Structure formats: structure tokens, C-alpha cells
Amino acid sequence: MNSETELAPAVASILDAARERGGDDETVSVAARSLSDALAQAESDGRVPVIAEVKPTSPTADGTRDDDPVELARAMIDGGATAISVLTEPSHFGGSPEALTRVREAVDVPVLRKDFVVREDQLDVVEADLLLLIVRFVDDLEGLIAAARERGFQPLVEVHDRTELETALEAGAKLIGVNNRDLARLEVDLETFESVAAHVPDDVTLIAESGIGSPADVRRMREAGADALLVGSAIMDHAGGDSDVTENTRRLVNASDGDDQT
Numbered sequence: 017m018n019s020e021t022e023l024a025p026a027v028a029s030i031l032d033a034a035r036e037r038g039g040d041d042e043t044v045s046v047a048a049r050s051l052s053d054a055l056a057q058a059e060s061d062g063r064v065p066v067i068a069e070v071k072p073t074s075p076t077a078d079g080t081r082d083d084d085p086v087e088l089a090r091a092m093i094d095g096g097a098t099a100i101s102v103l104t105e106p107s108h109f110g111g112s113p114e115a116l117t118r119v120r121e122a123v124d125v126p127v128l129r130k131d132f133v134v135r136e137d138q139l140d141v142v143e144a145d146l147l148l149l150i151v152r153f154v155d156d157l158e159g160l161i162a163a164a165r166e167r168g169f170q171p172l173v174e175v176h177d178r179t180e181l182e183t184a185l186e187a188g189a190k191l192i193g194v195n196n197r198d199l200a201r202l203e204v205d206l207e208t209f210e211s212v213a214a215h216v217p218d219d220v221t222l223i224a225e226s227g228i229g230s231p232a233d234v235r236r237m238r239e240a241g242a243d244a245l246l247v248g249s250a251i252m253d254h255a256g257g258d259s260d261v262t263e264n265t266r267r268l269v270n271a272s273d274g275d276d277q278t
């Protein structure tokens with residue numbers, strides 16, 4: 017754990033819960049679906065690469081959606097999503113490893129396991145194509161990246177500032193997400209991505225995470241160098257209850273058409 021100073025109470029609570037969770041006895045081995053192939057396919061189809069997140073709730077969400085995760089994921093794919101992210105964190109996000117397994121069986125795009133993994137044994141929970149590792153929460157990042165790759169996962173390494181970016185690069189990360197959400201105050205600021213992206217080497221696949229709510233936000237992140245966007249809240253629209261997830265996804269996927277100036 018890099019630093020426990022200045023964490024929002026909700027995040028400290030998420031971390032406490034994460035430390036209590038263990039993995040299975042059996043080591044996971046996964047034949048992962050390639051994210052870079054999926055990104056190339058989206059680009060050649062003219063779709064903005066969106067990783068759409070099945071996110072039942074969160075500390076900052078305006079409600080909870082208890083729709084079936086498989087139906088949500090299929091709706092996101094219908095809207096043009098390139099990959100699916102599934103929360104597996106149970107106590108603050110309403111996720112589960114079972115939901116991820118069901119989604120991965122139902123779709124043929126890469127699926128990201130979105131959780132707060134802090135130790136190697138926690139890798140052995142569920143098969144996924146991509147696995148999130150958050151620099152701030154991990155002590156031995158290089159070791160955890162290697163352990164994730166040995167199991168077949170493509171590790172997505174999340175950073176929030178330039179110092180964390182350096183840590184990620186030194187640890188050999190090739191897929192980096194810049195989280196626009198500040199874990200101290202849980203506020204989002206798209207400038208975070210812009211300030212970090214400028215320092216990311218070209219051979220790294222770069223993902224803009226959090227706070228992307230409109231086609232204009234999508235264009236802004238793409239102009240700043242995002243190869244893909246991770247979007248949860250704007251697609252789930254927790255306050256909207258039964259809001260159309262397919263349409264919410266499509267609006268962002270088609271953002272580069274420029275028709276929608278919002």
C-alpha cells in the first residue's frame with residue numbers, strides 16, 4: 017500500500033473490506049481475449065473504443081440498479097461497447113465474481129475484473145481477460161503485474177498522477193488507466209487525464225477512466241490521447257432507474273461523429 021494518507025472514508029472502508037477477502041486455493045489460468053485486437057476492431061469500425069462498466073452501485077452513485085448483469089452487458093454490446101468491465105467488489109459496489117463469470121460466458125469481447133486487489137492470492141478468484149491493479153493500493157506492483165500475467169490476465173494499471181505513472185512504467189505496465197476520480201475527495205476532474213497523458217510513452221495503451229459523461233467529454237479525452245474510455249455511471253445512469261443502457265453507450269461510442277455537441 018503506497019499511502020493511506022488522504023483517502024476518502026468510503027475508500028478507506030473499501031480497502032479494509034478488500035484486505036479481508038482471500039482467493040481460492042486453485043491458481044487461475046485464463047486464455048484471455050486480446051484488448052488490443054478489440055480496440056483495433058472498434059477503430060476500424062469507426063466506433064470510439066468504450067469499456068462499458070456493469071456497476072450496480074458505488075459510493076458516489078445516485079442509486080442502485082439491480083438489473084441482471086448479463087442483460088446489462090448485452091445491452092452495452094448492442095450499443096457498440098468494445099469491452100465490458102464488471103465490478104466484483106461486493107460490499108460497496110454490489111458486484112460479485114459470479115456476475116463476471118456469467119457476463120464473460122455471455123459475451124465475446126474482453127471482460128475486465130474491476131476490484132481492489134491488494135495481494136497475489138486475490139488474483140485467484142475468477143477468470144477475466146483484464147484485471148485492474150491500482151498503484152496506490154499495491155505494495156509490490158512489479159510482482160503483482162508478473163503474477164497477473166503468469167495467470168494470463170492483461171493487467172490494467174491505474175494511476176492518478178505523474179508520480180504513480182512513473183511507478184507503473186518502472187514496474188513494466190503496458191496498459192495504463194488514468195483515473196479522473198480523486199480517491200481523497202471522490203471528485204472527478206477530466207484535467208487529471210490530460211495532465212498525465214502527455215507523459216505516457218506511445219507504446220503504452222492508455223485508458224481514460226471515470227467522470228466521462230457526454231460525447232464532448234469523450235472527444236476531449238480522445239484529443240488528449242485516450243486509446244479507450246472506461247465508463248460506468250453515465251451508462252448505468254443509476255438515478256434514471258430503467259434508463260436505456262444501449263442508448264447511453266451508443267451516444268458515447270458515436271461521439272466522434274460530432275453530431276451531438278453536448
Ligand SMILES: O=C(O)c1ccccc1NCC(=O)[C@H](O)[C@H](O)COP(=O)(O)O
Pocket residue numbers: 026027069071074075076077195197199202225226227228246247248249250
Ligand atoms: O465510482 C465510485 O464511486 C468510486 C468510489 C471510490 C473508489 C472508486 C470508485 N469508482 C471506481 C472506478 O474506477 C469507476 O467505477 C470507473 O472508473 C468508472 O467511473 P464512472 O464512469 O465515473 O462511473
